[in-house]
Amino acid sequence: MSERRQLINLAYRLLGSLADAEDVVQETYARWYAMSPSQRAAIESPAAWLTTVASRVCLDLLGSARARRERYVGEWIPEPVPDQAEWISGRSAGAAADPADRVTLDESINMAFLVVLEVMTPAERVAFILHDVFRYSFAEVAEIVGRTPVACRQLASSARRRLRESQVPLTPTAQRADIVRDFKQAWEAKDIDALVGLLDPGVTMVADGGGLVPAQLRPIEGGAQVASFLIQIADRALDLTILQRTVNGQPGLVGLQDGVTVTVMAFDVTGEKIKHIWVVRNPDKLKPWTAR
Known part of the structure:
Protein backbone atom coordinates (compact mmCIF):
# COMPACT_ATOMS: atom_id res chain seq x y z
CA MET A 1 0.00 0.00 0.00
CA SER A 2 3.02 2.28 0.33
CA GLU A 3 3.05 2.44 -3.48
CA ARG A 4 -0.41 4.00 -3.67
CA ARG A 5 0.80 7.62 -3.78
CA GLN A 6 3.24 6.81 -6.58
CA LEU A 7 0.52 5.05 -8.57
CA ILE A 8 -1.93 7.96 -8.15
CA ASN A 9 0.76 10.38 -9.35
CA LEU A 10 1.48 8.26 -12.40
CA ALA A 11 -2.16 7.58 -13.33
CA TYR A 12 -3.15 11.24 -12.91
CA ARG A 13 -0.49 12.38 -15.35
CA LEU A 14 -1.45 9.64 -17.80
CA LEU A 15 -5.20 10.31 -17.67
CA GLY A 16 -5.55 13.97 -16.65
CA SER A 17 -8.22 12.97 -14.16
CA LEU A 18 -7.76 12.39 -10.47
CA ALA A 19 -11.05 10.49 -10.23
CA ASP A 20 -10.02 8.15 -13.05
CA ALA A 21 -6.56 7.79 -11.50
CA GLU A 22 -8.10 6.66 -8.22
CA ASP A 23 -10.26 4.13 -10.10
CA VAL A 24 -7.17 2.79 -11.87
CA VAL A 25 -5.30 2.37 -8.60
CA GLN A 26 -8.30 0.63 -7.04
CA GLU A 27 -8.46 -1.75 -10.01
CA THR A 28 -4.70 -2.38 -9.74
CA TYR A 29 -4.96 -3.34 -6.08
CA ALA A 30 -8.02 -5.48 -6.79
CA ARG A 31 -5.91 -7.50 -9.23
CA TRP A 32 -3.11 -7.74 -6.68
CA TYR A 33 -5.35 -9.09 -3.93
CA ALA A 34 -7.15 -11.40 -6.36
CA MET A 35 -3.95 -13.44 -6.51
CA SER A 36 -3.17 -16.12 -3.98
CA PRO A 37 -0.57 -15.42 -1.27
CA SER A 38 1.85 -17.76 -3.02
CA GLN A 39 1.37 -15.94 -6.33
CA ARG A 40 2.06 -12.58 -4.68
CA ALA A 41 5.10 -13.98 -2.89
CA ALA A 42 6.51 -15.12 -6.22
CA ILE A 43 6.56 -11.55 -7.58
CA GLU A 44 10.09 -10.28 -7.16
CA SER A 45 9.19 -6.58 -7.22
CA PRO A 46 5.62 -5.74 -6.13
CA ALA A 47 6.23 -2.06 -6.93
CA ALA A 48 7.19 -2.87 -10.52
CA TRP A 49 4.21 -5.22 -10.87
CA LEU A 50 1.79 -2.57 -9.60
CA THR A 51 3.26 0.08 -11.91
CA THR A 52 3.02 -2.23 -14.90
CA VAL A 53 -0.61 -3.12 -14.22
CA ALA A 54 -1.64 0.49 -13.52
CA SER A 55 0.08 1.69 -16.70
CA ARG A 56 -1.61 -0.96 -18.81
CA VAL A 57 -5.03 -0.11 -17.34
CA CYS A 58 -4.35 3.55 -18.15
CA LEU A 59 -3.29 2.60 -21.69
CA ASP A 60 -6.60 0.80 -22.19
CA LEU A 61 -8.54 3.80 -20.86
CA LEU A 62 -6.62 6.20 -23.10
CA GLY A 63 -7.48 4.00 -26.07
CA SER A 64 -11.20 4.49 -25.42
CA ALA A 65 -10.89 8.13 -24.35
CA ARG A 66 -11.52 9.55 -27.82
CA ALA A 67 -14.97 7.97 -27.97
CA ARG A 68 -15.75 9.20 -24.44
CA ARG A 69 -14.62 12.73 -25.34
CA GLU A 70 -16.97 12.75 -28.34
CA ARG A 71 -19.91 12.15 -25.99
CA TYR A 72 -18.73 14.81 -23.54
CA VAL A 73 -20.84 17.97 -23.43
CA GLY A 74 -18.70 20.96 -24.41
CA GLU A 75 -14.93 21.16 -24.03
CA TRP A 76 -12.96 18.65 -21.93
CA ILE A 77 -10.23 20.04 -19.67
CA PRO A 78 -7.94 17.94 -17.44
CA GLU A 79 -9.06 17.84 -13.84
CA PRO A 80 -7.35 20.59 -11.78
CA VAL A 81 -5.57 19.64 -8.57
CA PRO A 82 -4.64 21.79 -5.56
CA ASP A 83 -1.23 22.53 -4.01
CA GLN A 84 1.45 20.90 -6.12
CA ALA A 85 3.31 19.51 -3.09
CA GLU A 86 0.59 16.89 -2.76
CA TRP A 87 1.11 15.58 -6.27
CA ILE A 88 4.87 15.37 -6.67
CA SER A 89 6.39 11.96 -6.21
CA GLY A 90 9.37 10.69 -8.11
CA ARG A 91 11.46 7.64 -8.80
CA SER A 92 15.21 7.89 -8.55
CA ALA A 93 16.17 4.28 -9.30
CA GLY A 94 18.05 4.03 -12.57
CA ALA A 95 17.81 7.76 -13.17
CA ALA A 96 21.55 8.20 -13.65
CA ALA A 97 21.50 5.89 -16.68
CA ASP A 98 18.72 7.77 -18.44
CA PRO A 99 19.11 10.78 -20.77
CA ALA A 100 18.90 14.18 -19.08
CA ASP A 101 16.38 15.45 -21.64
CA ARG A 102 13.23 15.16 -19.55
CA VAL A 103 10.72 17.35 -17.79
CA THR A 104 10.61 17.71 -14.03
CA LEU A 105 7.79 16.38 -11.89
CA ASP A 106 6.46 19.79 -10.95
CA GLU A 107 6.35 20.87 -14.61
CA SER A 108 4.41 17.73 -15.49
CA ILE A 109 1.27 18.75 -13.61
CA ASN A 110 0.74 22.25 -14.97
CA MET A 111 -2.39 22.64 -17.07
CA ALA A 112 -0.60 23.68 -20.27
CA PHE A 113 1.49 20.49 -20.10
CA LEU A 114 -1.54 18.26 -19.48
CA VAL A 115 -3.44 19.86 -22.37
CA VAL A 116 -0.58 19.06 -24.76
CA LEU A 117 -0.60 15.46 -23.53
CA GLU A 118 -4.19 15.21 -24.76
CA VAL A 119 -3.08 15.44 -28.41
CA MET A 120 -0.57 12.60 -28.07
CA THR A 121 -1.41 9.02 -28.97
CA PRO A 122 -1.96 6.73 -25.97
CA ALA A 123 1.34 4.93 -26.60
CA GLU A 124 3.24 8.23 -26.92
CA ARG A 125 1.75 9.52 -23.72
CA VAL A 126 2.53 6.40 -21.68
CA ALA A 127 6.09 6.04 -23.03
CA PHE A 128 6.80 9.75 -22.50
CA ILE A 129 5.41 9.96 -18.96
CA LEU A 130 7.06 6.75 -17.79
CA HIS A 131 10.47 7.69 -19.21
CA ASP A 132 10.74 11.47 -19.24
CA VAL A 133 8.78 12.17 -16.07
CA PHE A 134 9.06 9.06 -13.90
CA ARG A 135 12.50 8.05 -15.19
CA TYR A 136 11.87 4.45 -16.15
CA SER A 137 14.40 3.10 -18.62
CA PHE A 138 13.21 2.32 -22.14
CA ALA A 139 13.72 -1.38 -21.41
CA GLU A 140 11.29 -1.08 -18.49
CA VAL A 141 8.86 0.99 -20.55
CA ALA A 142 8.97 -1.61 -23.33
CA GLU A 143 8.00 -4.35 -20.91
CA ILE A 144 5.07 -2.28 -19.65
CA VAL A 145 3.62 -1.19 -23.00
CA GLY A 146 4.46 -4.36 -24.92
CA ARG A 147 6.75 -2.78 -27.52
CA THR A 148 10.47 -2.86 -28.19
CA PRO A 149 12.82 -0.44 -26.41
CA VAL A 150 13.62 1.15 -29.79
CA ALA A 151 9.92 1.70 -30.50
CA CYS A 152 9.42 3.21 -27.03
CA ARG A 153 12.36 5.55 -27.58
CA GLN A 154 10.74 6.70 -30.83
CA LEU A 155 7.38 7.19 -29.11
CA ALA A 156 8.94 9.32 -26.39
CA SER A 157 10.88 11.31 -28.99
CA SER A 158 7.69 12.00 -30.95
CA ALA A 159 5.91 13.08 -27.76
CA ARG A 160 8.83 15.33 -26.85
CA ARG A 161 8.65 16.96 -30.28
CA ARG A 162 4.93 17.69 -29.81
CA LEU A 163 5.71 19.28 -26.46
CA ARG A 164 8.52 21.44 -27.87
CA GLU A 165 6.29 22.70 -30.68
CA SER A 166 3.75 23.94 -28.15
CA GLN A 167 6.16 25.40 -25.62
CA VAL A 168 6.90 29.08 -25.16
CA PRO A 169 9.49 30.71 -22.87
CA LEU A 170 8.38 30.36 -19.26
CA THR A 171 7.48 33.47 -17.30
CA PRO A 172 9.00 33.39 -13.77
Whole structure:
Protein backbone atom coordinates (compact mmCIF):
# COMPACT_ATOMS: atom_id res chain seq x y z
CA MET A 1 0.00 0.00 0.00
CA SER A 2 3.02 2.28 0.33
CA GLU A 3 3.05 2.44 -3.48
CA ARG A 4 -0.41 4.00 -3.67
CA ARG A 5 0.80 7.62 -3.78
CA GLN A 6 3.24 6.81 -6.58
CA LEU A 7 0.52 5.05 -8.57
CA ILE A 8 -1.93 7.96 -8.15
CA ASN A 9 0.76 10.38 -9.35
CA LEU A 10 1.48 8.26 -12.40
CA ALA A 11 -2.16 7.58 -13.33
CA TYR A 12 -3.15 11.24 -12.91
CA ARG A 13 -0.49 12.38 -15.35
CA LEU A 14 -1.45 9.64 -17.80
CA LEU A 15 -5.20 10.31 -17.67
CA GLY A 16 -5.55 13.97 -16.65
CA SER A 17 -8.22 12.97 -14.16
CA LEU A 18 -7.76 12.39 -10.47
CA ALA A 19 -11.05 10.49 -10.23
CA ASP A 20 -10.02 8.15 -13.05
CA ALA A 21 -6.56 7.79 -11.50
CA GLU A 22 -8.10 6.66 -8.22
CA ASP A 23 -10.26 4.13 -10.10
CA VAL A 24 -7.17 2.79 -11.87
CA VAL A 25 -5.30 2.37 -8.60
CA GLN A 26 -8.30 0.63 -7.04
CA GLU A 27 -8.46 -1.75 -10.01
CA THR A 28 -4.70 -2.38 -9.74
CA TYR A 29 -4.96 -3.34 -6.08
CA ALA A 30 -8.02 -5.48 -6.79
CA ARG A 31 -5.91 -7.50 -9.23
CA TRP A 32 -3.11 -7.74 -6.68
CA TYR A 33 -5.35 -9.09 -3.93
CA ALA A 34 -7.15 -11.40 -6.36
CA MET A 35 -3.95 -13.44 -6.51
CA SER A 36 -3.17 -16.12 -3.98
CA PRO A 37 -0.57 -15.42 -1.27
CA SER A 38 1.85 -17.76 -3.02
CA GLN A 39 1.37 -15.94 -6.33
CA ARG A 40 2.06 -12.58 -4.68
CA ALA A 41 5.10 -13.98 -2.89
CA ALA A 42 6.51 -15.12 -6.22
CA ILE A 43 6.56 -11.55 -7.58
CA GLU A 44 10.09 -10.28 -7.16
CA SER A 45 9.19 -6.58 -7.22
CA PRO A 46 5.62 -5.74 -6.13
CA ALA A 47 6.23 -2.06 -6.93
CA ALA A 48 7.19 -2.87 -10.52
CA TRP A 49 4.21 -5.22 -10.87
CA LEU A 50 1.79 -2.57 -9.60
CA THR A 51 3.26 0.08 -11.91
CA THR A 52 3.02 -2.23 -14.90
CA VAL A 53 -0.61 -3.12 -14.22
CA ALA A 54 -1.64 0.49 -13.52
CA SER A 55 0.08 1.69 -16.70
CA ARG A 56 -1.61 -0.96 -18.81
CA VAL A 57 -5.03 -0.11 -17.34
CA CYS A 58 -4.35 3.55 -18.15
CA LEU A 59 -3.29 2.60 -21.69
CA ASP A 60 -6.60 0.80 -22.19
CA LEU A 61 -8.54 3.80 -20.86
CA LEU A 62 -6.62 6.20 -23.10
CA GLY A 63 -7.48 4.00 -26.07
CA SER A 64 -11.20 4.49 -25.42
CA ALA A 65 -10.89 8.13 -24.35
CA ARG A 66 -11.52 9.55 -27.82
CA ALA A 67 -14.97 7.97 -27.97
CA ARG A 68 -15.75 9.20 -24.44
CA ARG A 69 -14.62 12.73 -25.34
CA GLU A 70 -16.97 12.75 -28.34
CA ARG A 71 -19.91 12.15 -25.99
CA TYR A 72 -18.73 14.81 -23.54
CA VAL A 73 -20.84 17.97 -23.43
CA GLY A 74 -18.70 20.96 -24.41
CA GLU A 75 -14.93 21.16 -24.03
CA TRP A 76 -12.96 18.65 -21.93
CA ILE A 77 -10.23 20.04 -19.67
CA PRO A 78 -7.94 17.94 -17.44
CA GLU A 79 -9.06 17.84 -13.84
CA PRO A 80 -7.35 20.59 -11.78
CA VAL A 81 -5.57 19.64 -8.57
CA PRO A 82 -4.64 21.79 -5.56
CA ASP A 83 -1.23 22.53 -4.01
CA GLN A 84 1.45 20.90 -6.12
CA ALA A 85 3.31 19.51 -3.09
CA GLU A 86 0.59 16.89 -2.76
CA TRP A 87 1.11 15.58 -6.27
CA ILE A 88 4.87 15.37 -6.67
CA SER A 89 6.39 11.96 -6.21
CA GLY A 90 9.37 10.69 -8.11
CA ARG A 91 11.46 7.64 -8.80
CA SER A 92 15.21 7.89 -8.55
CA ALA A 93 16.17 4.28 -9.30
CA GLY A 94 18.05 4.03 -12.57
CA ALA A 95 17.81 7.76 -13.17
CA ALA A 96 21.55 8.20 -13.65
CA ALA A 97 21.50 5.89 -16.68
CA ASP A 98 18.72 7.77 -18.44
CA PRO A 99 19.11 10.78 -20.77
CA ALA A 100 18.90 14.18 -19.08
CA ASP A 101 16.38 15.45 -21.64
CA ARG A 102 13.23 15.16 -19.55
CA VAL A 103 10.72 17.35 -17.79
CA THR A 104 10.61 17.71 -14.03
CA LEU A 105 7.79 16.38 -11.89
CA ASP A 106 6.46 19.79 -10.95
CA GLU A 107 6.35 20.87 -14.61
CA SER A 108 4.41 17.73 -15.49
CA ILE A 109 1.27 18.75 -13.61
CA ASN A 110 0.74 22.25 -14.97
CA MET A 111 -2.39 22.64 -17.07
CA ALA A 112 -0.60 23.68 -20.27
CA PHE A 113 1.49 20.49 -20.10
CA LEU A 114 -1.54 18.26 -19.48
CA VAL A 115 -3.44 19.86 -22.37
CA VAL A 116 -0.58 19.06 -24.76
CA LEU A 117 -0.60 15.46 -23.53
CA GLU A 118 -4.19 15.21 -24.76
CA VAL A 119 -3.08 15.44 -28.41
CA MET A 120 -0.57 12.60 -28.07
CA THR A 121 -1.41 9.02 -28.97
CA PRO A 122 -1.96 6.73 -25.97
CA ALA A 123 1.34 4.93 -26.60
CA GLU A 124 3.24 8.23 -26.92
CA ARG A 125 1.75 9.52 -23.72
CA VAL A 126 2.53 6.40 -21.68
CA ALA A 127 6.09 6.04 -23.03
CA PHE A 128 6.80 9.75 -22.50
CA ILE A 129 5.41 9.96 -18.96
CA LEU A 130 7.06 6.75 -17.79
CA HIS A 131 10.47 7.69 -19.21
CA ASP A 132 10.74 11.47 -19.24
CA VAL A 133 8.78 12.17 -16.07
CA PHE A 134 9.06 9.06 -13.90
CA ARG A 135 12.50 8.05 -15.19
CA TYR A 136 11.87 4.45 -16.15
CA SER A 137 14.40 3.10 -18.62
CA PHE A 138 13.21 2.32 -22.14
CA ALA A 139 13.72 -1.38 -21.41
CA GLU A 140 11.29 -1.08 -18.49
CA VAL A 141 8.86 0.99 -20.55
CA ALA A 142 8.97 -1.61 -23.33
CA GLU A 143 8.00 -4.35 -20.91
CA ILE A 144 5.07 -2.28 -19.65
CA VAL A 145 3.62 -1.19 -23.00
CA GLY A 146 4.46 -4.36 -24.92
CA ARG A 147 6.75 -2.78 -27.52
CA THR A 148 10.47 -2.86 -28.19
CA PRO A 149 12.82 -0.44 -26.41
CA VAL A 150 13.62 1.15 -29.79
CA ALA A 151 9.92 1.70 -30.50
CA CYS A 152 9.42 3.21 -27.03
CA ARG A 153 12.36 5.55 -27.58
CA GLN A 154 10.74 6.70 -30.83
CA LEU A 155 7.38 7.19 -29.11
CA ALA A 156 8.94 9.32 -26.39
CA SER A 157 10.88 11.31 -28.99
CA SER A 158 7.69 12.00 -30.95
CA ALA A 159 5.91 13.08 -27.76
CA ARG A 160 8.83 15.33 -26.85
CA ARG A 161 8.65 16.96 -30.28
CA ARG A 162 4.93 17.69 -29.81
CA LEU A 163 5.71 19.28 -26.46
CA ARG A 164 8.52 21.44 -27.87
CA GLU A 165 6.29 22.70 -30.68
CA SER A 166 3.75 23.94 -28.15
CA GLN A 167 6.16 25.40 -25.62
CA VAL A 168 6.90 29.08 -25.16
CA PRO A 169 9.49 30.71 -22.87
CA LEU A 170 8.38 30.36 -19.26
CA THR A 171 7.48 33.47 -17.30
CA PRO A 172 9.00 33.39 -13.77
CA THR A 173 6.55 32.14 -11.13
CA ALA A 174 6.57 35.38 -9.14
CA GLN A 175 5.74 37.38 -12.27
CA ARG A 176 2.96 34.93 -13.20
CA ALA A 177 1.50 35.35 -9.71
CA ASP A 178 1.56 39.15 -10.09
CA ILE A 179 -0.20 38.96 -13.46
CA VAL A 180 -2.88 36.61 -12.12
CA ARG A 181 -3.37 38.93 -9.14
CA ASP A 182 -3.75 41.94 -11.46
CA PHE A 183 -6.22 39.93 -13.54
CA LYS A 184 -8.25 39.13 -10.41
CA GLN A 185 -8.33 42.77 -9.34
CA ALA A 186 -9.31 44.02 -12.82
CA TRP A 187 -12.06 41.39 -13.03
CA GLU A 188 -13.46 42.26 -9.61
CA ALA A 189 -13.37 45.97 -10.52
CA LYS A 190 -15.06 45.21 -13.87
CA ASP A 191 -12.26 47.17 -15.53
CA ILE A 192 -12.47 45.96 -19.11
CA ASP A 193 -9.54 48.08 -20.30
CA ALA A 194 -7.27 46.65 -17.60
CA LEU A 195 -8.39 43.12 -18.51
CA VAL A 196 -7.66 43.66 -22.20
CA GLY A 197 -4.25 45.00 -21.25
CA LEU A 198 -3.40 41.80 -19.38
CA LEU A 199 -4.63 39.45 -22.12
CA ASP A 200 -2.67 38.44 -25.19
CA PRO A 201 -4.53 39.61 -28.34
CA GLY A 202 -4.81 35.96 -29.35
CA VAL A 203 -5.85 34.69 -25.92
CA THR A 204 -8.12 31.64 -25.76
CA MET A 205 -10.48 30.88 -22.89
CA VAL A 206 -11.87 27.34 -22.63
CA ALA A 207 -14.54 26.29 -20.14
CA ASP A 208 -15.55 22.82 -18.96
CA GLY A 209 -18.98 22.35 -17.38
CA GLY A 210 -19.44 18.77 -18.52
CA GLY A 211 -23.10 19.49 -19.22
CA LEU A 212 -23.72 19.61 -15.46
CA VAL A 213 -23.47 23.38 -14.92
CA PRO A 214 -23.59 26.41 -17.25
CA ALA A 215 -20.37 26.89 -19.24
CA GLN A 216 -19.38 28.07 -22.70
CA LEU A 217 -19.54 25.10 -25.07
CA ARG A 218 -16.85 26.49 -27.37
CA PRO A 219 -13.61 28.40 -26.76
CA ILE A 220 -13.69 32.19 -26.71
CA GLU A 221 -10.85 33.81 -28.65
CA GLY A 222 -9.43 37.31 -28.64
CA GLY A 223 -8.58 39.73 -25.84
CA ALA A 224 -11.60 42.00 -26.25
CA GLN A 225 -14.01 39.06 -26.54
CA VAL A 226 -12.64 37.28 -23.46
CA ALA A 227 -12.62 40.51 -21.41
CA SER A 228 -16.20 41.29 -22.40
CA PHE A 229 -17.35 37.80 -21.44
CA LEU A 230 -15.61 38.06 -18.05
CA ILE A 231 -17.39 41.34 -17.34
CA GLN A 232 -20.71 39.67 -18.16
CA ILE A 233 -19.94 36.96 -15.62
CA ALA A 234 -19.03 39.56 -12.99
CA ASP A 235 -22.34 41.34 -13.62
CA ARG A 236 -24.34 38.13 -13.17
CA ALA A 237 -22.46 36.33 -10.38
CA LEU A 238 -22.58 38.98 -7.68
CA ASP A 239 -22.09 36.41 -4.91
CA LEU A 240 -18.91 34.94 -6.44
CA THR A 241 -15.80 35.24 -4.26
CA ILE A 242 -12.48 34.98 -6.11
CA LEU A 243 -9.36 33.72 -4.32
CA GLN A 244 -5.79 33.25 -5.50
CA ARG A 245 -4.69 29.64 -5.19
CA THR A 246 -2.10 27.27 -6.60
CA VAL A 247 -3.68 25.31 -9.45
CA ASN A 248 -1.65 22.42 -10.85
CA GLY A 249 1.51 23.93 -9.46
CA GLN A 250 0.92 27.37 -11.01
CA PRO A 251 -0.74 30.62 -9.87
CA GLY A 252 -4.48 30.33 -10.46
CA LEU A 253 -7.86 31.44 -9.19
CA VAL A 254 -10.71 29.70 -7.38
CA GLY A 255 -14.31 30.92 -7.37
CA LEU A 256 -16.56 30.22 -4.37
CA GLN A 257 -20.29 30.64 -3.85
CA ASP A 258 -21.63 30.17 -0.33
CA GLY A 259 -18.21 28.84 0.64
CA VAL A 260 -18.27 26.07 -1.98
CA THR A 261 -15.76 25.94 -4.84
CA VAL A 262 -17.68 26.26 -8.11
CA THR A 263 -14.89 27.32 -10.48
CA VAL A 264 -11.15 26.71 -10.80
CA MET A 265 -9.15 28.76 -13.31
CA ALA A 266 -5.70 27.88 -14.63
CA PHE A 267 -3.57 30.27 -16.71
CA ASP A 268 -0.82 30.08 -19.29
CA VAL A 269 1.23 33.28 -19.09
CA THR A 270 3.61 34.19 -21.92
CA GLY A 271 5.87 37.14 -21.25
CA GLU A 272 3.62 39.68 -19.55
CA LYS A 273 0.37 38.51 -21.13
CA ILE A 274 -2.15 35.75 -20.42
CA LYS A 275 -2.22 33.42 -23.43
CA HIS A 276 -4.66 30.74 -22.27
CA ILE A 277 -7.33 30.52 -19.59
CA TRP A 278 -8.84 27.16 -18.61
CA VAL A 279 -12.05 27.37 -16.57
CA VAL A 280 -13.18 24.15 -14.89
CA ARG A 281 -16.76 24.20 -13.60
CA ASN A 282 -17.71 20.54 -13.86
CA PRO A 283 -18.50 19.70 -10.20
CA ASP A 284 -17.24 16.14 -10.67
CA LYS A 285 -13.80 17.60 -11.37
CA LEU A 286 -13.88 19.96 -8.37
CA LYS A 287 -14.26 17.37 -5.62
CA PRO A 288 -10.61 17.73 -4.44
CA TRP A 289 -11.35 21.44 -3.96
CA THR A 290 -14.75 21.21 -2.31
CA ALA A 291 -13.37 18.61 0.10
CA ARG A 292 -10.89 21.21 1.33
